[in-house]
Amino acid sequence: MARASEEWGFFQVVNHGVSPEILDRMRREQVKAFKQPFDRKKEEDDKFSAGTYRWGTPTATCLNQLAWSEAFHIPMTDVVSSSSFSCSSAIEQFATTVADLAQKLAGILAEKYLGRKSTFFQDNCAPSTCYLRMNRYPPCPMPPAAAVFGLMPHTDSDFLTILYQDDQVGGLQLVKDGKCFAVKPNPQALIVNIGDLFQAWSNGVYKSVEHRVVTNPHVERFSTAYFFCPSYDTEIESRCEPSIYRKFSFKEYRQQVQEDVGKLGRKVGLSRFTVNAIYS
Ligand SMILES: O=C(O)CCC(=O)C(=O)O
Numbered sequence: 486m487a488r489a490s491e492e493w494g495f496f497q498v499v500n501h502g503v504s505p506e507i508l509d510r511m512r513r514e515q516v517k518a519f520k521q522p523f524d525r526k527k528e529e530d531d532k533f534s535a536g537t538y539r540w541g542t543p544t545a546t547c548l549n550q551l552a553w554s555e556a557f558h559i560p561m562t563d564v565v566s567s568s569s570f571s572c573s574s575a576i577e578q579f580a581t582t583v584a585d586l587a588q589k590l591a592g593i594l595a596e597k598y599l600g601r602k603s604t605f606f607q608d609n610c611a612p613s614t615c616y617l618r619m620n621r622y623p624p625c626p627m628p629p630a631a632a633v634f635g636l637m638p639h640t641d642s643d644f645l646t647i648l649y650q651d652d653q654v655g656g657l658q659l660v661k662d663g664k665c666f667a668v669k670p671n672p673q674a675l676i677v678n679i680g681d682l683f684q685a686w687s688n689g690v691y692k693s694v695e696h697r698v699v700t701n702p703h704v705e706r707f708s709t710a711y712f713f714c715p716s717y718d719t720e721i722e723s724r725c726e727p728s729i730y731r732k733f734s735f736k737e738y739r740q741q742v743q744e745d746v747g748k749l750g751r752k753v754g755l756s757r758f759t760v761n762a763i764y765s
Pocket residue numbers: 618620636641648650656657696697698707708709710
């Protein structure tokens with residue numbers, strides 16, 4: 486796992502402890518949630534923090550900046566404290582089980598990196614500080630020449646992501662050394678990828694690798710991502726000398742990403758936080 490996180494920033498886990506029943510129930514609930522009329526989906530925003538239901542890319546100024554997908558982006562605090570559809574027991578049960586798995590995986594990777602056990606993730610990442618994102622990628626009628634993505638190339642702004650992708654329809658690709666690699670569906674496996682925060686915390690040892698989703702002209706695709714995140718005031722630092730990144734809080738990181746997306750139309754990410762940052 487540690488080697489894959491260093492070389493690829495991605496790996497798959499089987500025998501992960503999330504039962505097929507939990508995965509099936511969650512996915513059925515997800516399909517149902519997206520089948521609702523558009524207005525009902527928009528209403529979810531009133532129940533949760535604003536921005537829960539998203540479609541396309543609000544900041545896009547041309548077609549090839551538009552993500553051909555819709556999503557419910559749910560802060561787990563809402564799941565813990567609310568009783569609306571998105572917090573149905575199926576989704577809650579999925580989130581709870583995956584939270585345990587994320588904590589376990591982060592602990593193993595931390596221990597491998599530090600050479601000793603660490604309570605950092607138990608101390609700073611609670612289920613309530615994590616996020617769940619349900620994605621739906623409708624069939625896309627655009628010709629390949631239009632270069633429309635289901636999800637634009639990006640890295641995740643968390644410690645790690647656990648992804649339950651569609652067990653039939655592929656589309657996820659990771660980008661390594663300028664080449665694209667398709668992550669084939671495996672119904673038994675969950676996909677894990679390293680996010681920006683783990684890259685900073687491990688001083689660049691574990692890699693937050695760019696990934697994207699390509700469209701499919703004929704069939705829709707679903708995926709569910711669990712983002713393992715710390716509380717806002719958690720300080721991220723590698724405690725390594727020399728350190729590639731300066732110390733920053735998760736709040737600072739989120740705000741910088743939002744500011745860049747607003748001003749530049751894209752996330753700059755970790756390169757903003759290097760000790761000798763080239764961006765001002
Ligand atoms: O749908 C997928 O396979 C990937 C989703 C993803 O990368 C994300 O939600 O950040």
